[in-house]
Amino acid sequence: MHGNPTTTIEIDPVVHDFATRYFSLPQNHTSIIGDAVEIVNDMQSRVGNDHLYSYIVHDVFTGGAEPIDLFTQEFLEGLSNLLKPDGVIAIV
């Protein structure tokens, strides 16, 4: 399924810039630059199924080590709260 409204969260603005300039990142999406722990926490106040996500992709790279803050029970529960009841999360 293509063409879903997409939100990306990326902590490093250079990564987003390079993805756009060199890797053809489509521009028709909502881009949030910042720490996903804070952003997902801020999003917890969302209510209503319309504001939840059908798909969440958790794909982070820091060069040899997972950012452990993005794998805590609390962070993953926060993602679960943002997922529709019939939504899917893919963790890479």
Place this chain on the structure above:
Amino acid sequence: MLKDPQNYAGDLLLPSAISAVMTILHVFPNCRLFREMPASTPLGKEDFTNLVVFCVKSTEPITFRQPVESDFLASPARRQHLMPQHEVDESFYGRILGANGSIIRRGQTKELESSQMRSAVGHWYVMRSVLPDVIWENW
């Protein structure tokens, strides 16, 4: 930092990777796990580093429809990798339960972070075999 490369091999079976998988399965009990490559050996270091985990909140079985041409967007890479292929077997879950890991809680990550330092050293030891040192040092 890279003076002691021979100690990295065992450390790539990361407590942090095992704990990450345990935590994912704790929060999302309904998941399917796939490797990037087929399992050629018993659980090895690469098994934890190239996983994709699909989870849902419902109790419905997770299924994947067969891809059609329009899914690939004319990308050979998508054609090759879009459909998950190498699912972990039942013994994988037993190994996780028996492994040295725990649910990761916010504010309790210091010990895992120090184990990751050893892993990062090992990771960059491998990366320096892929491209010469001078490339990384000038990057």
